[in-house]
Structure formats: structure tokens, C-alpha cells
Amino acid sequence: MTPDDSSTTELSGWGRTTHKRTRVRRPDTQGGVVDAVLAEPEVTIRGAGKSYGDAALPGQGVVLDMTARDRIISFDQGNGVIVVEAGVLLKEIAEQALPLGWLLPVMPGTEWITVGGAIASDVHGKNHPGAGSFGRHVRWLALLRSDGVPTQLSPGQDADAFWSTIGGMGLTGVILQAAIQLHRVETGWAVRERHRTESLRDTLSVLRTLATHQEADPDHHVVAWLDAHSTGTSLGRALIDEFHPATSTDLPAAVPPFPERRGRSTAARPIRSLPGPGLMSRATIRAASAARWHLSRAGRQLVPLHSALCPLDRAESWPAAFGRAGLIQYQFAVPPEEGHVVGEVLGYLATHRMAPALATLKNLGRGSGGLLSFPIPGWTLAVDLPARWLHDPDALRPIDKLVAAAGGRVYLAKDALSDPDLIPVMYPRLPAWQRTQARLDPDRRWTSALAERLGLLR
Known part of the structure; x- marks a missing residue:
């Protein structure tokens, strides 16, 4: 089976409360992503699967797993702008950039999420009052609409679509690539x-x-x-x-400026849930x-x-x-x-x-x-x-x-x-988001269990 073919597997969120057996497609080329989208009437986009609940689980249709699209395309060490495919893990950016004195300006509680997931959730860190959330540091992104047409978005280029995709829970399209502005640090x-x-x-x-x-x-x-x-x-x-x-100047003389990272983390190999109440x-x-x-x-x-x-x-x-x-x-x-x-x-x-x-x-x-x-x-x-x-x-x-x-x-x-009745109260800009989402999703392909449960889509 090639990565572009579909297979059936059981998926859950990180919290392991909901499990769904579903078809998954994992294309490793942009053409494969386009083909998968156009071949399926309903698509749920998934990254590393670190959302706790059902944001990356399907309602109906197929799951589009973007983790094979994981190349670092370019990294300008002079200005700290890194261009990556959406399936790149934050961990991989940190491993390449930190020894060179650059850090992601916003880090959530884990490095084991994809850039696409970080953008779709607009994740925040422990420095939010000063640094803001992840979306503030996205220079531009390439988005695949549901009709198979890619488009480049930025705060100055179709800002409505850009800011509907930032925090849009993967419901405006497939994030293909993004340019992220990194932040200078002196040590690790x-x-x-x-x-x-x-x-x-x-x-x-x-x-x-x-x-x-x-x-x-x-x-x-x-x-x-x-x-x-x-x-x-x-x-x-x-x-x-x-x-x-x-x-x-904070480091003792014997301490290297960048600590050596350990080998592959167990984060890649989650253990099975303990029986009963654990x-x-x-x-x-x-x-x-x-x-x-x-x-x-x-x-x-x-x-x-x-x-x-x-x-x-x-x-x-x-x-x-x-x-x-x-x-x-x-x-x-x-x-x-x-x-x-x-x-x-x-x-x-x-x-x-x-x-x-x-x-x-x-x-x-x-x-x-x-x-x-x-x-x-x-x-x-x-x-x-x-x-x-x-x-x-x-x-x-x-x-x-x-x-x-x-x-x-x-x-x-x-x-x-x-x-679900309180979501429009909590998110008063939901109607404006829905209008832009409908424009970006003319074929009504994007969905998720979260979107269906909360009635996010019109």
C-alpha cells in the first residue's frame, strides 16, 4: 500500500475518551493531498493527534493524515524565518533551530504537535501576555481549498481567510506550508x-x-x-x-550553552491505557x-x-x-x-x-x-x-x-x-468565521466530530 492509498484504523484524541474506526489517507506529496481531497466527499484533517477531544476525529468521511508532509523547506539563519510543510513537528524545528540560537516564540506544553495543528488551534504558551499565540508569528501560509485550489494567505493577503484559518480548527482547508518567524535566544x-x-x-x-x-x-x-x-x-x-x-552569564563555566537532547522520546510510543480506572x-x-x-x-x-x-x-x-x-x-x-x-x-x-x-x-x-x-x-x-x-x-x-x-x-x-448552545455566546465572531469558512469550502468537504457536535458549520 502506498501512502496515498487509504487504510482503516482506530483513532482517538490524546485524552483517549473517544475512539473511532475510520479510513485514513496519508499522502506524501502535494499532488497526493489534492487527489485525496477531490476523491472524498467529507474530509477531516489530522496532524499528530494531540488534541485532547474529538477535534481531529471524523464525523463522517475519511481522515487526511498530514504527518508525511514533514519537510523543512528553508531556514534563513539571518532573520530567523523558517518555511516548513504542515506536518513538521515543533520538535523538529527546535532540534534544528535551537543550536543556532533560534527558538519558536510560542511553545505549548508539548513539542509533539505539527505546525499545521499549532496554527489550526492557535496554540499559546506560558508567555502569552507578551508573545501572544502561535498565529501572531505566522508570516504566511499556503492553504488548499476544498475545490483543490491552493492559495497563499497572510495578514496582508486575504486577511479574512488568514485569520479564519488561524484557530479555525482545520475547517477552512488543508494547510500545506507556513512561514514562521522564530525568536533569538542566547542559550538552550x-x-x-x-x-x-x-x-x-x-x-x-x-x-x-x-x-x-x-x-x-x-x-x-x-x-x-x-x-x-x-x-x-x-x-x-x-x-x-x-x-x-x-x-x-547565567551559566556556570562547565555548562555548555546548548544542552544535549536525549534520544528519541517515548512521546512517539504512547503506552496502552491501564485497565479499569487505572x-x-x-x-x-x-x-x-x-x-x-x-x-x-x-x-x-x-x-x-x-x-x-x-x-x-x-x-x-x-x-x-x-x-x-x-x-x-x-x-x-x-x-x-x-x-x-x-x-x-x-x-x-x-x-x-x-x-x-x-x-x-x-x-x-x-x-x-x-x-x-x-x-x-x-x-x-x-x-x-x-x-x-x-x-x-x-x-x-x-x-x-x-x-x-x-x-x-x-x-x-x-x-x-x-x-453547543453556548458556543455562539463564547465565540461572538462565529458568524463571521462561518461566512469565510463557507467561501473557502465551496464543496462543503471539511468536517470533524467536534464541528458536528458543536454545530460550528452552517
Whole structure:
């Protein structure tokens, strides 16, 4: 079988909550991509499959796997512009560019996603108040429409189509290539400063102060791990990590400026889900949370940039630990004046015996021009929950309503069960996106399980 032929296989999102047996086509040439698109009435575009939920799973039709389109086409070491095919992993860009003093300006929690996926989800990092999301650093992209016609888009060339594709969840067309502006760094290390807070009020206060610094410095990365299992006034106490790329003067004399990367990561070989409930019971989650809080210490430390920016790459087996039902990550953003929503959500989860296995809080800054892009100025909370706790599809509906009423939104790239009636409230630019999507998809080929479940397409 050639890469352009279709095969039948079982796919899931990274959270392993939904599994679908489907036809997959994996062309390795641009002509093969065009042929696959024109041969299929309904197509779901998929990269590395790191979306937690069903964003890269099909409703009907075939899955177009873009991971064979993974060439780095050019890299200008003078100005830091790299041109790549959409199937290139962020990891591959980092491996080539970092030893030369260049870094992707936005890194999500993992390097194991494709450039096409990073654009389609408009991913953000821990430095969003200063650096913005991934789409801000895309100089141009080549998009294949559903009629088989490729077109080049940029902020100055069909801006509506460009900003509908940035964060457009793979529903405007196949991203073929993109030019990304990289960022200069002096070393491959980061200086980490860890702080401890004793309450959610203190946590929000510290993060609010740090957000001011982040807005002025795109190299300032901040993330808080919340202790969602403490009670009373201690609920929401946190370990807050600040990271700055290290300069040569930060390094001891014996430390090389760019640390040697380890061999091939286990991220390429996810382990099978553990049987039954796996390791994630309420008791084990509470014990692990308490241990992390009591064993972690404040202070300053030198760590590899990769470890600082991509913690998920040390935990590829994380979803497997949640057992056969898998993992749901619920992530939302609310405006800066609505920080109380974070406490209300943590309180709701605790009251309903759903205190999360992991809860992280970050600052967000000004959003991109992406019509369906997730970040808005304010706060974003992400909580990891065993999917078996959510057998009632309405279990998180009160949180959806709370977030929407506060002017917030859920992250579509991670969504698995949000209320579809609230999506137009959370994403008020949805009608404008739908008009451009219809123009780019005249043959109505693009779809996904996410799009069908949430009614994203007209």
C-alpha cells in the first residue's frame, strides 16, 4: 500500500475518551493531498493527534493524515524565518533551530504537535501576555481549498481567510506550508524561579503582578500549579513557576550553552491505557497532590528550555494512567476582572467530588486576530479529570454557563463535552468565521466530530 492509498484504523484524541474506526489517507506529496481531497466527499484533517477531544476525529468521511508532509523547506539563519510543510513537528524545528540560537516564540506544553495543528488551534504558551499565540508569528501560509485550489494567505493577503484559518480548527482547508518567524535566544537553558502561595487570593495577586512583567517581556513564562485538594482558605494555593531564557552569564563555566537532547522520546510510543480506572482514584489523586505540595520548594534553578516549556513531553503516558475511559481536560478563559470564576469552578468540582488530578492557571494577554482563537485577556484554568466521572454529559454544564456568563470561553482544541448552545455566546465572531469558512469550502468537504457536535458549520 502506498501512502496515498487509504487504510482503516482506530483513532482517538490524546485524552483517549473517544475512539473511532475510520479510513485514513496519508499522502506524501502535494499532488497526493489534492487527489485525496477531490476523491472524498467529507474530509477531516489530522496532524499528530494531540488534541485532547474529538477535534481531529471524523464525523463522517475519511481522515487526511498530514504527518508525511514533514519537510523543512528553508531556514534563513539571518532573520530567523523558517518555511516548513504542515506536518513538521515543533520538535523538529527546535532540534534544528535551537543550536543556532533560534527558538519558536510560542511553545505549548508539548513539542509533539505539527505546525499545521499549532496554527489550526492557535496554540499559546506560558508567555502569552507578551508573545501572544502561535498565529501572531505566522508570516504566511499556503492553504488548499476544498475545490483543490491552493492559495497563499497572510495578514496582508486575504486577511479574512488568514485569520479564519488561524484557530479555525482545520475547517477552512488543508494547510500545506507556513512561514514562521522564530525568536533569538542566547542559550538552550532557562532560569526557573519558584514561588509558593497560601490561598487562591494570593495566587491571583502574584499572577496579576507577574502579568505586568510578561506584557513587557515576551521571554517571561509563568504557570501556576494549583492545589485543588486543599480546603477552606487554602483552596487554590499554588506553586508558581517563572522562567526566563538564560544568558551566557547565567551559566556556570562547565555548562555548555546548548544542552544535549536525549534520544528519541517515548512521546512517539504512547503506552496502552491501564485497565479499569487505572491509577486515578480520588484517594491517589489527593495523595499525589499533597506530596507535590509538601515536597516542592521555592527557589531558583537552571533547567533545559525544553523541560521548562514542554512539561507534557515528560508525561506522554499521562492519559494511560486514567484507565480505559481516558482523560478529559476542561480549559476555559475568563476576563481579568472575573478571577472569582476560578475559585467558583474549583469549589464546584470539590463539592461534586471531582477535584482534578491536575489544575494549572496561566495569564493570558491580548488575543490574536483569529476569529475562533481561544485566548482573551485574563485567566485560563485547565483541569484534568477522569472521564469516568463525567458519564453524565451535563456534569459540567453549570461551569459552561458560569464561564459564558462571565464573558469567557472554552478551548475548542481540548473540548469534549461543552454545551453547543453556548458556543455562539463564547465565540461572538462565529458568524463571521462561518461566512469565510463557507467561501473557502465551496464543496462543503471539511468536517470533524467536534464541528458536528458543536454545530460550528452552517
